[in-house]
Amino acid sequence: EAGVTQFPSHSVIEKGQTVTLRCDPISGHDNLYWYRRVMGKEIKFLLHFVKESKQDESGMPNNRFLAERTGGTYSTLKVQPAELEDSGVYFCASSQEADNSPLHFGNGTRLTVT
Amino acid sequence: AQSVTQLGSHVSVSEGALVLLRCNYSSSVPPYLFWYVQYPNQGLQLLLKYTTGATLVKGINGFEAEFKKSETSFHLTKPSAHMSDAAEYFCAASDTGRRALTFGSGTRLQVQP
Numbered sequence: 001e002a003g004v005t006q007f008p009s010h011s012v013i014e015k016g017q018t019v020t021l022r023c024d025p026i027s028g029h030d031n032l033y034w035y036r037r038v039m040g041k042e043i044k045f046l047l048h049f050v051k052e053s054k055q056d057e058s059g060m061p062n063n064r065f066l067a068e069r070t071g072g073t074y075s076t077l078k079v080q081p082a083e084l085e086d087s088g089v090y091f092c093a094s095s096q097e098a099d100n101s102p103l104h105f106g107n108g109t110r111l112t113v114t
Numbered sequence: 115a116q117s118v119t120q121l122g123s124h125v126s127v128s129e130g131a132l133v134l135l136r137c138n139y140s141s142s143v144p145p146y147l148f149w150y151v152q153y154p155n156q157g158l159q160l161l162l163k164y165t166t167g168a169t170l171v172k173g174i175n176g177f178e179a180e181f182k183k184s185e186t187s188f189h190l191t192k193p194s195a196h197m198s199d200a201a202e203y204f205c206a207a208s209d210t211g212r213r214a215l216t217f218g219s220g221t222r223l224q225v226q227p
Contacts, residue, residue: 003157031213033215040219041219042218042219043158043206044217048213091157105150105157107155107156
């Protein structure tokens with residue numbers, strides 16, 4: 001079984017540019033999550049999809065961030081325009097339906113905004 | 115709002131020594147509790163979880179954690195450290211009915227030969 005895959009693994013962009021991160025969850029996992037870890041700090045929840053619907057987007061920092069999951073399969077997270085404080089590691093995770101089923105994490109995308 | 119505190123951003127032990135990584139949560143209602151491990155250049159991997167029932171939870175790689183409601187703690191232990199245990203460990207909690215995890219700030223474990 002393929003795990004959660006994220007692309008790209010690294011991205012370096014300039015302030016003001018746009019970046020799109022992609023996450024492919026484990027096949028059959030309806031729940032998809034985005035998390036972010038800013039340098040040296042805790043991993044913070046961004047949002048949660050159930051299939052193609054946003055279940056909880058309370059962690060999205062501002063309207064420069066747009067997440068989509070068209071068709072309920074892969075998801076994208078777009079940052080436009082990027083700011084310096086957006087630098088960090090963006091993790092995607094997926095899980096099955098059960099309430100306390102474990103999250104399976106991808107390796108993350110390291111975003112550096114210069 | 116739920117918060118998770120991990121005492122010690124860095125812990126160093128000798129190979130063969132006891133590993134103890136501390137985690138406290140803030141919720142008055144016991145949440146679901148998890149420990150994840152991250153090896154370099156990899157994603158987070160679930161070590162163990164507590165939902166309900168037995169308060170001593172055994173996980174992979176010889177790790178275990180004990181849920182103590184009176185102390186709002188969920189400390190992670192391993193009797194004998196191996197070099198391969200060197201990694202960053204994260205404690206996390208989720209309130210029942212909400213699937214989003216609240217993470218602690220992580221503890222980097224170093225194992226000395």
